[in-house]
Amino acid sequence: MHNILELEDISKHIQGSQIINQVSLSVIEGEIHALIGPNGAGKTTLFNLITGKFRPSDGKIFFQGKRIDHASIHQIARKGLARSFQITNIFTGMSVYENMRNAIVARYKYDLKIWRLLKGMRFIDETTQQFLNRINLADLSQEKAGTLSYGHQRALEMGITMALDPQLVLLDEPTAGMTAEETSAIVDLIRQITKNKTLVIVEHDMDVVFKLAHRISVLHHGEILATGTPKEIKQNRQVKEAYLGGFFE
Amino acid sequence: MRRNLTILLWATVVLLALLCPFFLPRYQLYLLAEVMLYAIYAISYYLLLGQTGILSFGHAAYFGLGAYTTALCLIHLPVMPVLASIFAGSLCGLLGGLLVGAFLLRLSKFYLALGTLAFAQLLWAIAWTWRGLTGGDDGLIGWAGHKIAFPFLGSLGISNMLVLYYLILCFSVGAILLCWFFTRTPLGNTLACLKSNSDRAQFLGTNIYQAKFILFGYSAFIAALSGSLYTLLTKMVSPKVFDMETSFDVVVISVIGGYTKFAGPILGSFLYVYLREYLAEVTARWQLIMGIIFISIVLYYPDGLIQLFESGFKRINRSLRQSNA
Numbered sequence: 001m002h003n004i005l006e007l008e009d010i011s012k013h014i015q016g017s018q019i020i021n022q023v024s025l026s027v028i029e030g031e032i033h034a035l036i037g038p039n040g041a042g043k044t045t046l047f048n049l050i051t052g053k054f055r056p057s058d059g060k061i062f063f064q065g066k067r068i069d070h071a072s073i074h075q076i077a078r079k080g081l082a083r084s085f086q087i088t089n090i091f092t093g094m095s096v097y098e099n100m101r102n103a104i105v106a107r108y109k110y111d112l113k114i115w116r117l118l119k120g121m122r123f124i125d126e127t128t129q130q131f132l133n134r135i136n137l138a139d140l141s142q143e144k145a146g147t148l149s150y151g152h153q154r155a156l157e158m159g160i161t162m163a164l165d166p167q168l169v170l171l172d173e174p175t176a177g178m179t180a181e182e183t184s185a186i187v188d189l190i191r192q193i194t195k196n197k198t199l200v201i202v203e204h205d206m207d208v209v210f211k212l213a214h215r216i217s218v219l220h221h222g223e224i225l226a227t228g229t230p231k232e233i234k235q236n237r238q239v240k241e242a243y244l245g246g247f248f249e
Numbered sequence: 250m251r252r253n254l255t256i257l258l259w260a261t262v263v264l265l266a267l268l269c270p271f272f273l274p275r276y277q278l279y280l281l282a283e284v285m286l287y288a289i290y291a292i293s294y295y296l297l298l299g300q301t302g303i304l305s306f307g308h309a310a311y312f313g314l315g316a317y318t319t320a321l322c323l324i325h326l327p328v329m330p331v332l333a334s335i336f337a338g339s340l341c342g343l344l345g346g347l348l349v350g351a352f353l354l355r356l357s358k359f360y361l362a363l364g365t366l367a368f369a370q371l372l373w374a375i376a377w378t379w380r381g382l383t384g385g386d387d388g389l390i391g392w393a394g395h396k397i398a399f400p401f402l403g404s405l406g407i408s409n410m411l412v413l414y415y416l417i418l419c420f421s422v423g424a425i426l427l428c429w430f431f432t433r434t435p436l437g438n439t440l441a442c443l444k445s446n447s448d449r450a451q452f453l454g455t456n457i458y459q460a461k462f463i464l465f466g467y468s469a470f471i472a473a474l475s476g477s478l479y480t481l482l483t484k485m486v487s488p489k490v491f492d493m494e495t496s497f498d499v500v501v502i503s504v505i506g507g508y509t510k511f512a513g514p515i516l517g518s519f520l521y522v523y524l525r526e527y528l529a530e531v532t533a534r535w536q537l538i539m540g541i542i543f544i545s546i547v548l549y550y551p552d553g554l555i556q557l558f559e560s561g562f563k564r565i566n567r568s569l570r571q572s573n574a
Contacts, residue, residue: 051452077454089452091445102442105435106453112460113435114467121435164453 003062004029004168004198005050005081010059010069012042012049012222019045021222022059027168032199034209037219038243043202044086046219047170051083052076063168077106082166086173086202088153090160092146096137099145099156101128103163127163134193135159151182155189162193169194171201175208183208210234218243251566258562266418270411278414282482284522285421286475291502291514292428293471299508300432301464302444304362307369309495310349311342311469313488315476317376317383318342320486323392331397331407335420335477342473343466345372350465354458366496373491388487392480407481417478424471429511431467440464501539505546507553516555 005027012020020042027033035043048054050061052073061069068076091099104127105111105118118124132138135155140148145156154174161169174190175183187208190199203209209216209230216233218225220242226233233239266285270278290312297303319338322329329337353364376383383389396404397412405412431437439460442450451457480486489495498521506517524542528535550556 073451074454074456077452083452089446089449091442091449093445094441098438102438102450103453105438106450106455110435111439111453111455112463114431114437114463115434117430117433118435118438119433160449160453 002029003027004064005200006060006062007046007050008060008062010046010049010056010061012045012054012057019222020049020056023219023222023224025217025224025227027198027200028215029198030196031214032194032201032212034213034216035200035202035219036204036206036209036216036243037225041219042222043219044172045222047083047172047200047202050076050170051081077164080165080167081170082161082164082168083170084157084161084172084174086176088150088157090145090153090157092144094145095142096145096148096156097128097132097141099160100131100137100141100163101125103160104128104131107164131159131163135162135189151178151185154178154182154186158186158189158193162197166197168198168200171199171203173202173204175203175205187211254562254566254569263422270414275410278410279482280522280526282410282414282417284519285417286478286482287498287502287518287522288515289421289424289475289478290472291499291506291518292425292511293468293475294499294503295508295511295514296428296431296440296464296468296471298503299511299513300437300444301440301461303461303464304358305365305496306362306493306500307349307365307367307496308472308499309491309493310365310369310372311345311472312476312479312495313369313372313376313491314342314345314469315339315473316480316486316490317389317476318473319477319480320389320392321382323395323480324389327395331395331481335474335481338477338480339470339474342476343470345473346465346467346469347462349469350462354461354465366493369491369496370493373488376488376491383488386488388485388489390485393484408484413482417482420474420478424474425515428471432511436460436463501543503553504543505554507550507555509552510555510559512558513553513555516558517553520554 003026007023007025010020010023011018023046035046037043045054049056052068052071052075056069059069060067063076063079063081068079091102101124104124108124110124129138132141135158137152137156137159140152145153148156158174171190175186178186183205190212201212213230215227216230217227218233218239225242226236226239228236266281269281294305294308297305315338318341319334322334322337323331349365349368353361356364377385393408394406396406398404407413439450439455442455443457443460447457476490479490502517502521503514505520506515507513524539525535528538532538546553
C-alpha cells in the first residue's frame with residue numbers, strides 16, 4: 001500500500017484571495033477517496049491544480065512519486081491521471097461513437113499520426129465498441145453527443161475518462177443534477193467501471209459518499225478540516241459544525 | 250450509395266476539367282487554371298478554419314513565400330528543373346508556417362488572427378523594400394522561356410497554356426487529395442476535436458500545441474504550392490502576393506463556398522474567379538458588388554453556397570434509394 005497521489009502544502013491564490021491554503025493530502029493506491037465540503041470550499045480548484053489546469057502558487061504535487069505540479073495538462077493525463085468534469089465536457093458536435101473513439105485514439109497515442117486513415121483501424125474500432133458496451137451506450141453510438149439526455153451525457157463523460165485506462169481518476173460531482181434513479185444508475189456504473197482503480201470523488205450527495213468512499217477528506221475555506229474513514233468523519237465535531245450539520249442527527 | 254454518388258460526382262468534375270482544353274478558348278483555360286490555383290489555396294485554408302477552427306488573416310504569407318521562392322529559383326538557378334523550383338517554393342512556405350506556428354499557436358483566437366496578419370504584413374514590407382532581391386514594387390519577371398522535361402512528350406515550354414493547364418490540374422488534384430487524406434487521418438480527427446472542445450482534448454492527453462504546429466506547417470506547404478503555381482501562370486510576381494487583399498481573398502472564397510464542408514472552398518474558388526471576371530467587365534467597382542454578395546451569403550447562407558448543392562445532392566440520393574427499393 002503506497003500513496004499514489006501526494007499534495008504537500010499546496011496553496012493557490014487568485015488575484016489576492018486565498019482559494020486553497022496549505023492543503024496536504026495523500027491518496028492511497030486502490031482506495032476511493034471522497035472530497036466533500038460546502039460550495040466554494042475549493043474542491044474543483046483543487047482538481048484543477050492536480051490536473052495541471054492551474055499552477056499552484058506554492059507547494060508540491062507528486063503522482064506515483066514524481067512531481068507533476070509544473071507539468072502541462074496533456075503530460076499529466078498521459079501519466080495516467082484522468083478526470084471527469086462537473087459541467088459535462090464532451091465533444092457535443094460529434095457522435096457518441098466518435099467521442100469514445102477520440103479517447104481511445106489518445107490513449108494509444110495515435111492522435112498525431114498522419115500517415116494513415118483513421119477509418120479502418122480495426123483495433124481502435126474494436127476497443128471503442130467494447131467501451132461503449134461497458135457504459136451501455138452502444139445502441140446510441142450514432143447519435144450526436146449533444147442531443148443525448150443528461151444522464152446519458154454524464155455516462156459518456158465518465159466513459160471517456162475511463163477509456164483512457166488511468167491509474168487515478170478524479171470525478172467531479174458525477175451525480176450533480178441527476179434524479180434519484182439516474183443517480184443510482186451512475187453509482188452502479190462508477191462501481192463497475194472503476195474496479196481496481198484509485199478514485200478521488202467530489203460529491204454533494206452524502207448517501208453516495210458514504211456508500212462509495214473508503215476515506216473522506218473535508219475541505220472548508222480552502223483548508224482540510226479532517227481526513228478519515230466515513231465513521232471517523234461522522235463523529236468529528238469540527239466537521240459537524242462546519243458542514244455536515246444536522247445530517248446525521 | 251451516397252459514397253458512390255460522391256465519387257461519381259468528383260470523377261465527372263475531373264473528367265470535365267481534363268476535356269476542357271478541347272472545346273474552350275485559351276482565355277477560358279487561363280481562368281480555369283486560376284480557379285484550380287485558388288482551390289488549392291482555399292483548401293489549405295480550410296485545414297485551418299474548417300477543420301480546426303483557427304482564424305487566420307495572413308494566409309498570403311505562405312502564398313507569397315511560395316511565389317517568390319519559385320520565381321527566385323527560376324531566375325537565379327536556371328539549371329534547376331521547374332518542378333524542383335515549385336517544390337522549393339512549397340518547402341519555403343512550410344518553413345514559414347512552422348515559424349508562425351512556433352510563435353503564435355499558444356495565442357487565443359483573435360490574437361492569433363492578428364498575429365498572422367502581422368507576419369504577412371512583415372513579409373509584404375520586406376518584398377517592397379528589399380529591392381536587390383525582390384525587385385521592390387517592380388516585382389520579378391523573366392522565366393517565360395523555361396521548359397519542363399516530360400517523359401515521352403519531350404520538353405515543353407511553360408509559356409504554352411495547354412502545358413500549364415494540365416500541370417496545374419495535376420497539382421490541384423494531388424493537393425486536394427492530399428488535404429482530403431489529411432482531414433481523415435488520426436491527426437485530422439484530433440484537429441476536429443480541438444475545434445469541438447480543445448479543453449477536453451488536452452485532458453485526453455493530446456498535445457494540442459504539437460498538433461497545431463504540424464497543422465500550420467502542412468497548411469502553409471499547400472498554400473505555398475498554390476503560390477508557386479501562380480508564379481508559373483502569371484509569369485510575374487509583385488508584392489501584391491503578400492498583401493492583405495490576397496489574405497482576405499481566401500476568407501471571401503471560404504465564406505462564399507462554405508468553410509464547414511470540404512468541397513466548399515473549391516466551389517468558392519470557382520464562383521469567386523468567375524464573379525470577379527464578369528463583374529469587372531460590367532463595372533470597375535466590382536468589389537462593391539462582391540461585397541454585397543459576400544454580406545448576403547453571410548446573412549442567408551452562413552454555411553456557404555455548398556449548402557444548396559448538398560440539399561440537391563441529398564434529394565437525388567433519396568430518390569435513387571427509393572427507386573432501388
